[in-house]
Amino acid sequence: MNDLTKKCLVCEQDEKTVPLIPILYNETQYYICPGHLPILIHHPEKLTDQLPGAANITPHQH
Numbered sequence: 001m002n003d004l005t006k007k008c009l010v011c012e013q014d015e016k017t018v019p020l021i022p023i024l025y026n027e028t029q030y031y032i033c034p035g036h037l038p039i040l041i042h043h044p045e046k047l048t049d050q051l052p053g054a055a056n057i058t059p060h061q062h
Contacts, residue, residue: 008033009050026053 006015009030014020020031023040030051032040039046044057 006031008036009047010036010039025051 006020007013008018008020009023009032011033013033015031018033018035020033021037023030023032040051040057041060044051044054044059047054
């Protein structure tokens, strides 16, 4: 991902459209919007196409 590209890694909305939360993972900065943050927390395996290595993230357990 280009450092100048600030878009949600899921829906690709930019910072002019939605608030974005920066994520640092594997020495790379990504962004995610609040609407898709629950996917990262509870189902990171669903992000394997957008976030390399997401299948290795342990989801939050209730």
